[in-house]
Amino acid sequence: MNRRDFIQAGTASGLLLLKPKTVFGSEANSAVRLGLLGCGNRGTAVATSFSKSTTAQVVALADIFSDKLAAGKAHFDEVNSALGRAPIDNKLLFHGPHAFEQLAASPDVDLIQISTPPFFHVQHLGAAVAAGKHVYCEKPTGIDVAQTRQALEIAKSVKPSQSVDVGFQCRSAPPIAAVAARIQSGALGKIAAISANYNAPASTEKTRAGESADEYRLRNWLWDRALSGDILVEQNIHIIDLCNWMLGAHPIKASATGGRNILTHAGDCWDNYQVDFTYPNGVHLSFSSTQFGDYGGFDAGLKIFGSLGMATVPYSGPVQIVGSNAWAWRDSTKTAAGSGTFAANGAFSDNLEFADRDKERSFIESIVSGPKHNQIASGVETALSCMLGRMAGLTGREVTWEELLAHGESYSLGMNLEQFA
């Protein structure tokens, strides 16, 4: 078994050992105390996975809505009980619009996992970093250019003792990490172009008796451009992040089309985009996405074409390189491309089966043993790349990276969160 095969086998089988060091003065390999901010679908899945795959222990919960907090408490008390851990102390449950500040102020929490809707990520990241916490923050790092500027300021204030990750777990999926390493070391020769897509089912409506229009909007944030950033910035970002990462660059301009051709429900997010991104050296990424209905057409992935070969990187189906440096991920013939099951909570199977687990382990390793992470600037670069495509689509003309930074769209929440106190 050569070194690369050993690393592949080690990551896929969970052979990642934490070195004994201290976390905020606690003993070697003792629990990293995790506070979950946003007890929804994704937040619950990731914090559960942290609990099961790492030494992190969920000790605190925060959410704007008390019903979500109560559901989180019931769930994590069960998870903790199964792991022989104490239930969550009631004094570490925070709800309302200031819950994020109360969680950040808690001395009983080492790590804050931010799983709130995208509009709040940068504000919540700022509070958590200022309080000296380690942070795992979901993508996107901002929904408009102004938020990304704030995020970059926050990045500068991260102390050497803090670790901050952004939720691009696809980079940690063993088959994707393996093919990316080959592409980055030149296996495809000169890159000519990329073709990529993200075709997903619609998000489902959430309703509660007697709710206000604002509460409905907040619970259905995925339909709302200001709250989510639209499908390019919120969902398709995973694929665009992989393109940036594999090319080692961000797009310098984009032109795009798209619209809201199928959806008729509340909100203003588009249900399809077609974007032509231009990267340095004239490399074009032809990207298309849809998000509506649900007839089993889920398919996400990319194909990179180079002078020496082509790499195929789908969520489901063979991850491989054909051409001069032919290679295939050893397990990836078990599903056909486009046959995967969509997971609204991001906990996908197939090629992404170990993505969350391995990302979480590497993050906890960075906290316990170092070196510390600071992924904010990289998260911003990918978020801006998606905003470039969104702005090109919404304006109907080519937009450059410089124009985006100077004149990018800005969004406001348009509601007073104090009503949820």
Ligand SMILES: NC(=O)c1ccc[n+]([C@@H]2O[C@H](COP(=O)([O-])OP(=O)(O)OC[C@H]3O[C@@H](n4cnc5c(N)ncnc54)[C@H](O)[C@@H]3O)[C@@H](O)[C@H]2O)c1
């Ligand atoms: N990495 C992935 O694969 C992946 C997958 C799904 C979702 N996500 C991201 O995770 C985040 C959460 O998505 P979700 O699907 O769990 O949504 P969700 O609606 O299920 O959960 C969001 C939670 O945040 C709470 N919340 C809303 N506003 C808040 C505020 N201001 N303060 C405190 N709590 C607030 C809500 O009450 C809810 O419990 C989003 O940023 C989304 O983009 C990532």
